[in-house]
Amino acid sequence: MMKKVVLFPGQGSQTVGMFEKMVEGIDEQTKQHVNRQITALSNVVNQSFESLVNTDEAQLNITMNTQPALYIHSIVLYQYMESLGFEADLYIGHSLGELTALAASKVYSLDDGVKITRQRGELMDNAYPKGVGSMAAILKMDDHKLLELIGMIDKENHRLSIANFNTPSQTVITGHYNAVEEFVSRCKEYGAKKAIQLNVSGPFHSPLMKTIEEPFKSYVQQLNTTSSMKPIIGNYSAKEEKVQERLIDHLVKQLYSPVRFVESIERAIELGATEFIEVGNQSVLANLVKIIIKEKGYNKDAFKVTSIQTIKEAKEYLDE
Numbered sequence: 001m002m003k004k005v006v007l008f009p010g011q012g013s014q015t016v017g018m019f020e021k022m023v024e025g026i027d028e029q030t031k032q033h034v035n036r037q038i039t040a041l042s043n044v045v046n047q048s049f050e051s052l053v054n055t056d057e058a059q060l061n062i063t064m065n066t067q068p069a070l071y072i073h074s075i076v077l078y079q080y081m082e083s084l085g086f087e088a089d090l091y092i093g094h095s096l097g098e099l100t101a102l103a104a105s106k107v108y109s110l111d112d113g114v115k116i117t118r119q120r121g122e123l124m125d126n127a128y129p130k131g132v133g134s135m136a137a138i139l140k141m142d143d144h145k146l147l148e149l150i151g152m153i154d155k156e157n158h159r160l161s162i163a164n165f166n167t168p169s170q171t172v173i174t175g176h177y178n179a180v181e182e183f184v185s186r187c188k189e190y191g192a193k194k195a196i197q198l199n200v201s202g203p204f205h206s207p208l209m210k211t212i213e214e215p216f217k218s219y220v221q222q223l224n225t226t227s228s229m230k231p232i233i234g235n236y237s238a239k240e241e242k243v244q245e246r247l248i249d250h251l252v253k254q255l256y257s258p259v260r261f262v263e264s265i266e267r268a269i270e271l272g273a274t275e276f277i278e279v280g281n282q283s284v285l286a287n288l289v290k291i292i293i294k295e296k297g298y299n300k301d302a303f304k305v306t307s308i309q310t311i312k313e314a315k316e317y318l319d320e
Contacts, residue, residue: 005273006088006104007289008074008097009280010259011204014066016057018073018281018309019050025312034076034311041072044114063201064121067096071117074100074280075110080311081279084318090240090273091232092264094285095164095205096120098235098254105228107247112223119219120255123212124202133203134180140169141192149190153179163205164259167288168295172198174206209256217252238263240271261285265292275304277317283307
């Protein structure tokens, strides 16, 4: 039975000061140890993430910085939990978070995790000039109507597709800026309650991102990887996997494919999951899981959903 599922968040969960917040309210020895880990991982890519994350919002929100910063936050926090004896049964990461899940499950080293998140962020940043692509969150729109409108808008040089299935009532679309803008302007006619165009630098999880498939694949294939210690439910397949070749193949395909988060949570529940623990900044995924449980008609009392954002919260959770 896969009872404990660890969730790792993706881009959008970053906030200025998240490293400082992570070590608030703990003893000085532990704080110094955690800060040394952050420094060591930052040094892998010759970047002072401590300073950047704690003071510079504009730099933090650049994808090539956001992704390794969030990875370092989650993996350092998770390493602390493991040092106190915590064991997960299953991992799920949302987009970038899947790279953290692979490191947590020992598919590659922690240092290689920093390198790959940095490389992924750089490739995504440079895939298209700013303004070419966009994304938008669509709330409470019938699936058939959503697909119908996408089909009407999507055409050559005006591409539009689904990026994330976040909850039954929240879907994120992606594609060329004008196509996303057109969908946002028209979707209420088709029953959407709300549409929010997102502040992102590109058409992430869109087929348009196939332009970076080969360089990302080549980079990943150079790393020393192995099969995972525990199963990972991947964004691409929404199925559990441990085999090295498929994990890496799906990690590459995830760049230009939808994040199937709803199906991933449903699959975890099928496997016996009773507890979902988000490890990372903010509580985006924990909140999504609660919505999925409610909207899919599960008995909410059968599940425990926790967000762990700090070392203090991790210790309190493990002391229960």
